[in-house]
């Protein structure tokens with residue numbers, strides 16, 4: 001925290017001596033932030049980004065977690081899907097965005113899909129890893145007491161894998177931020193993407209930084225919240 | 241009563257291979273109702289395998305298992321398993337762990353928790369209902385596993401080395417408690433152990449298995465000391481005799 005203050009002071013100093021137009025003083029950025037924070041275009045941009053982002057991440061979680069658990073449970077499904085997951089995990093997804101534009105048009109749909117595409121692979125992989133390290137006798141226990149496959153899935157596999165799942169969701173979330181911004185810059189200039197575009201091309205540097213800081217702060221807060229959830233289940237992560 | 245002992249579990253010519261490894265070959269064994277039968281044998285001879293086949297967790301390669309005359313095709317409500325490593329859900333409280341068998345059977349929450357509570361008291365864990373497994377000692381965790389198996393009220397309890405992960409004093413206490421359970425619960429117990437003394441101490445019947453591929457070498461039924469006071473069993477001449485006899489026949493398989 002104190003290092004953050006130190007860097008902030010340094011920034012303010014560099015800004016004050018007007019070393020480069022690119023870096024206005026931090027105080028100026030914050031006053032700009034206050035100025036534009038309540039304005040209609042800003043709120044609208046925030047809403048557009050949040051909308052695409054939340055649907056994108058939510059689908060990544062809702063599709064990614066069950067897929068990962070199924071891969072961890074079934075050899076066949078694993079062998080079918082794992083190469084693809086690994087491929088997409090390391091692929092430069094930005095290069096795929098034009099293809100998505102061709103397939104899904106220039107609207108919200110393509111942006112959401114881009115977001116999901118950025119987030120989902122690590123979620124799948126982590127859920128899978130969580131299931132693969134499950135204690136076999138827990139599985140046998142549930143079977144011996146007559147658990148249906150669905151009950152085993154929701155009462156055993158999901159919880160046993162939860163620490164890894166949350167880890168995956170946290171990293172996936174960070175990637176989704178990347179995805180949604182790239183989507184809103186490349187596919188259609190909406191949301192925060194449109195603000196970046198507008199401010200950067202008009203050299204409104206303190207505006208530009210203000211939006212960036214809001215974005216950073218938001219993703220930091222959510223990532224920290226997920227890390228907090230992860231710590232909540234840590235007590236059993238080491239004891240499964 | 242005709243004097244004939246009725247069997248709760250019958251294993252008939254069961255064989256089991258894991259790929260090339262032949263674990264069991266033509267094994268037949270009867271488990272009398274209401275009694276405790278120990279499976280004793282060298283490590284790797286297939287005791288766990290046999291228990292899991294009886295539990296319906298593993299299919300036999302050939303042969304059949306009957307529970308009260310009905311062939312086993314999978315896990316069933318008539319059997320409950322006590323696991324060597326306890327197999328507790330680390331994210332659930334003692335209460336939920338104990339009630340889990342009932343939860344899976346769709347028993348309503350209030351009902352299953354009342355039943356679980358009863359067995360939590362019976363195994364001596366009153367006051368720990370809302371603790372998590374990692375807050376308990378090994379002995380206490382195994383009591384949770386035991387309470388879970390008891391609370392589904394199965395006819396047959398399958399116990400795979402249930403006391404091997406607890407310390408010696410706790411283990412002795414468990415052995416005494418187990419004798420009490422066999423007396424009071426009117427269930428059939430199948431008990432795997434590595435300890436000859438433990439087997440002789442707790443069993444009505446001891447099945448000695450040969451090394452892989454496993455068959456039953458001998459069935460021993462201690463008769464004299466079973467009705468005595470639990471504290472004098474270990475000094476009973478018959479007890480000492482049987483321990484010696486089993487050791488003599490198993491010695492040749494231990495390097």
Ligand SMILES: Nc1ncnc2c1ncn2[C@@H]1O[C@H](COP(=O)(O)OP(=O)(O)OP(=O)(O)O)[C@@H](O)[C@H]1O
Nearest residue numbers: 258261263282283284285286287288289290434452
């Ligand atoms: N899943 C498996 N795949 C292949 N071989 C197995 C498997 N499970 C057990 N075996 C083999 O079958 C044999 C019997 O194993 P099992 O676990 O039933 O023995 P055990 O009598 O319980 O041994 P221990 O006393 O050490 O617990 C062993 O030789 C083991 O290597």
Ligand SMILES: [Mg+2]
Nearest residue numbers: 287288289400
């Ligand atoms: Mg074993």
